[in-house]
Amino acid sequence: MEPKKPFFEVVAERLIEQLKAGTAPWQRPWEPGQPGAFIPMNPTTGKRYKGINAIHLMGQGRTDSRWLTYKQAVAVGAQVRRGEKGTPIQYWKFTEEEPKTDEQGGPVLDAKGEPVMEEVKLERPRVFFATVFNAEQIDGLPPLQRKEQTWDAVERAERILHASGAAIHHGEHDRAFYRPATDSIHLPHKGQFPTADNYYATALHELGHWTGHSHRLDRDLAHPFGSEG
Template sequence: MNRFDIYETVTNLIVERLEAGVVPWHMPWKTANSIPRNLVSKKPYRGFNFWYLLSFGFERPYFLTFKQVQELGGKIKKGSSSFMVIFWKMVEYEKDDEAKEILMLRYYRVFHIDDVEGIAPNKIPDNESYDHEFDPIASCEQIIEFWSDSPVIKLNKNKACYIPSLDEVHMPGERTFFQDEEFYSTIFHELVHSTGNLKRLNRHERFSNLNFASKDYSMEELVAEMGAAYLCGMCGIENAIIDNSAAYIQGWLKKLKSDKKFIVQASGLAQRAVDYILEHQKTP
């Protein structure tokens, strides 16, 4: 199967999953920092709140409201800042003597557990990393190892990310991923981000507003995930990651108002990124 067939096949597979409805996206690894959640309810934050709180890279994943801190006998450390959490609420109003309802965006503020003192240690759960025997996949390893101008890759970090200013990819350790294929899907995602660097394809110049949840940021995330899916297809592991990739893409499409043109635009940019990686291999 040639590259064009792979790109088309994987794109169609993702679109089919999107149209059929996909399972919610899940974080494919578990390090000590884990998934941001409320300490009292233990419920993970979802949607924008998940990405926003995760972006700070805290070692521990727990957050509390001011009231919850007080109820647990704790207090906020002097000078600490809170974080905004948003939610939708149905609000009633009257129009023409008739009761109506409308969804309105609301927010409240939470504090990270590191900014709280006085809570009994037994109220704060231990949060150990996931661990399993990692079995490298040769086809994936070859693409990573032989990319001639690859960014520096650093493992055993708290989160997966690409840092443009350092031209570095940070990744959790391989053993913290629930599936070996998800490790490669995640590192491919970050490597596709790195193709946007000034010294490579300079895509970040075009999508320069990389503030979280901006239109440019959303498009760059779509490009990275489409590119990762293409690379997984070329390595023969797309079936293991396709549902999670489709769910991830669906989430970002919602930020872009689900306009179909964005998936077409992103797939074209992703293909250029993957071609760049494959054309800069030290061996055939």
């Protein structure tokens, strides 16, 4: 049995794959589904995920920025759907609270006779792991408020997209890609693009990939740009 990979290796490998595919999670010509929601956040604590956790969660391709644990979902009357797979995160503990002691080593008490606690730096930081689920995997949460489209459609570009006959889906993921297996293009909601230029540049880029299908130009789609293939 192969040893389990360290968390940082799992995140790094996924990030490298996305960079090779040109889909780094922080570089997008569209905005995430909600104002100020670029960084994944926990709706029960109101805090944003940081560091490697933020990068890992942004790389999951979700359009909803809300992530929470199974227990947190249940606590707000929601329910993770059966069969949904959670995403691991990790956090470090560098300090912990301990009873404060006096010079003789006895406990220091407050006015109510309760022990006074103080924060002590750990000699060895401890790492903890948790599993979180995206709001898209949970029933019972209020829907995410979507941004409205603020730009006007470009007729010429729309004609190109429509005349192609390509199957174009919006809002399923927080990323843009062409899927050869289903011969379909997937884009974020139109309202997430700040300008028409951003939207059509992305849509037509994916349409370029779509033209390489075996039923059309039959290009080699198995090897990424720049590879020997």
